[in-house]
Structure formats: C-alpha cells, structure tokens
Amino acid sequence: MADAQVPTMSNKLPETDNLAIGFKKEIILDQKSRNLIESYCQMPSDQVVPHLYAVREKAWKVFPWPCVGMWSFVVPTINTLPQYSSIILRVKEKGQRILDLGCALGQDVRQMIADGVPDHLVYGLELEAGFIDLGYDLFLDRDTLKSEFISADVLEKSGPNPKLAAWDGTIDIIYSGRFLHCFGREDGLVVAMRMTKLLSNRAGSVIVGECLGGKIDREVVAPVGKLHLYSVESFKELWAQAAEGMGVEFKVDVQAHPGSQAHMAHFGEDVVSLVFWVERL
Ligand SMILES: C[S@@+](CC[C@H](N)C(=O)[O-])C[C@H]1O[C@@H](n2cnc3c(N)ncnc32)[C@H](O)[C@@H]1O
Numbered sequence: 284m285a286d287a288q289v290p291t292m293s294n295k296l297p298e299t300d301n302l303a304i305g306f307k308k309e310i311i312l313d314q315k316s317r318n319l320i321e322s323y324c325q326m327p328s329d330q331v332v333p334h335l336y337a338v339r340e341k342a343w344k345v346f347p348w349p350c351v352g353m354w355s356f357v358v359p360t361i362n363t364l365p366q367y368s369s370i371i372l373r374v375k376e377k378g379q380r381i382l383d384l385g386c387a388l389g390q391d392v393r394q395m396i397a398d399g400v401p402d403h404l405v406y407g408l409e410l411e412a413g414f415i416d417l418g419y420d421l422f423l424d425r426d427t428l429k430s431e432f433i434s435a436d437v438l439e440k441s442g443p444n445p446k447l448a449a450w451d452g453t454i455d456i457i458y459s460g461r462f463l464h465c466f467g468r469e470d471g472l473v474v475a476m477r478m479t480k481l482l483s484n485r486a487g488s489v490i491v492g493e494c495l496g497g498k499i500d501r502e503v504v505a506p507v508g509k510l511h512l513y514s515v516e517s518f519k520e521l522w523a524q525a526a527e528g529m530g531v532e533f534k535v536d537v538q539a540h541p542g543s544q545a546h547m548a549h550f551g552e553d554v555v556s557l558v559f560w561v562e563r564l
Pocket residue numbers: 346348350355356360384385386387388408409410411414435436437438459460461462465
C-alpha cells in the first residue's frame with residue numbers, strides 16, 4: 284500500500300539542494316520502485332521511506348554518484364527495455380546467465396529475481412564494494428541471495444583481475460544501465476572491449492542497456508569525472524571499434540529516446556537516453 288504523504292516521481296523536478304549536481308535531499312520514489320521494496324523485502328509500507336533515507340545516507344558516503352543523489356539507485360531500469368520479457372525468458376527457460384555490469388546497489392538484480400529469474404543465474408559487477416554491501420542492507424537478503432557479485436574495476440587499471448577473468452566467455456546477457464556514459468571515449472572503448480571478453484562466444488549473446496547520449500557526440504566534465512555523451516552514430520562507431528579490436532562481429536541497434544534521464548539536461552538540451560542492443564553474430 285502506498286503512503287499518501289510520500290512524494291512520488293513527477294515531471295516537475297524537486298528543488299536541488301546544490302550539494303552536487305542532481306543531489307535531491309527529499310526522497311523521490313515512484314510507485315514501481317516502492318512496490319519492489321515492499322514486495323521483495325516484505326517490508327511494511329510505513330517503513331520504506333525511513334529505510335531508504337538510512338541506506339541513501341550511507342551510500343552517499345561510499346561515493347556521491349548522481350544515481351545516489353537523485354534516488355535513482357532504487358529505480359530499476361532493466362524492466363523498461365522493450366526486450367525485457369524475452370530477456371527474462373532466456374534466463375528462466377534456457378538457463379542463460381545475466382550480468383548487471385555497474386550494478387550499484389543491485390536494484391535491477393532484485394527486480395529480475397522478483398520477476399521470477401533464478402537468483403544463481405544473475406550476476407553483479409560493481410566498482411564500489413560498499414555499494415554491493417549496502418545492497419544487501421537495502422533489500423534485506425544478505426543471508427538468502429545466491430547471486431554472485433564481484434567488486435571490480437572493469438577498466439582493470441591496476442592490472443588483470445582474476446575474479447573478472449573467471450567470468451570471461453561465460454555471460455550470455457550483459458545488462459548495462461546508466462553506465463557507458465560514465466567514461467571518457469578512450470576508456471569507453473576499453474569498457475566495450477572488456478564487456479565483449481565477458482560475453483559468451485555463442486551467437487545471440489548480447490550487451491543491452493541504456494546510457495545518456497546527445498544529438499551531438501561530446502565529452503562533458505561532471506563532479507564525478509569525465510563523461511561521454513555518444514550520438515547514435517558515435518555509439519555505433521564505438522562498438523564497431525570494439526568488435527574489430529576483439530575480432531568479433533556485432534549487430535548494433537541503438538535508439539535515442541527523450542527518456543528517463545532528461546533530468547541530466549544540465550549537460551545540454553539535446554541530452555537523450557540511448558537504448559541499445561549489441562548482439563554477437
Ligand atoms: C551511474 S551509476 C548506475 C548504476 C546502476 N546501473 C543504475 O542504473 O542505477 C554507475 C555505476 O557504475 C559503477 N562504476 C563506475 N566505474 C566503474 C568501473 N570502472 N568498474 C565497475 N563499476 C564502475 C559506479 O560505482 C556506479 O555504481
């Protein structure tokens with residue numbers, strides 16, 4: 284049951300408290316995210332908001348990503364993909380493995396499990412070990428969840444990571460939500476190639492997700508570092524380069540939507556959400 288006093292997502296953005304780009308002091312909680320917390324955690328409605336405030340405070344201290352400041356760390360995005368039901372079926376019926384890469388606190392991992400996917404087939408990878416840890420506190424499943432998470436830098440800046448290497452060639456579906464724009468162009472290519480290495484060499488294995496983009500391809504500087512806004516064309520070029528570098532063939536479908544991340548409009552009015560499906564041939 285929804286709590287009537289709780290603010291819900293609206294198309295009118297709440298006031299920013301100016302602590303960092305996008306930080307919203309007051310909770311923003313849409314009904315679908317509330318439903319996930321209430322049903323997955325079996326949490327009474329009146330406990331949801333205090334619980335989220337407590338987790339958000341700790342998460343902000345781990346790393347002040349806009350997704351934490353804007354409360355989107357509780358908002359699943361995988362279930363907004365047009366292919367979501369087929370993704371779920373591939374995992375449920377064919378036993379394929381899915382990795383949420385850059386999973387933060389793992390709301391998409393829990394959404395898939397809430398939608399019937401066996402937890403042992405869902406994997407999570409996240410730079411910040413503190414986010415993975417807080418995910419168990421957020422979803423109250425530390426002792427029950429069988430999904431495997433690793434804390435790793437997908438760029439492997441400090442050298443090859445054996446935990447990451449252990450997954451190489453084993454992942455059928457990589458989900459990457461609000462992630463690929465988090466790197467400058469050079470690092471973006473390293474990420475795309477590393478994702479390709481994780482992917483199973485079976486035809487049909489896929490890297491799917493969404494990221495910020497722009498009508499004009501460009502690098503932008505945010506408090507968290509350098510970001511890259513791909514255009515539809517430059518996104519295709521990125522994957523053509525990754526395919527060439529890794530000796531594979533991809534079919535790339537990418538579409539620009541006005542989309543859920545329009546609140547990042549401080550990067551320019553042309554900011555869009557790029558929704559993509561990069562499939563191995
Ligand atoms: C913008 S957040 C999006 C999180 C989540 N996918 C979502 O949609 O809410 C990007 C996430 O990627 C993680 N990340 C950033 N750089 C990374 C890296 N080099 N390796 C692995 N994860 C990284 C961040 O810690 C953060 O949790």
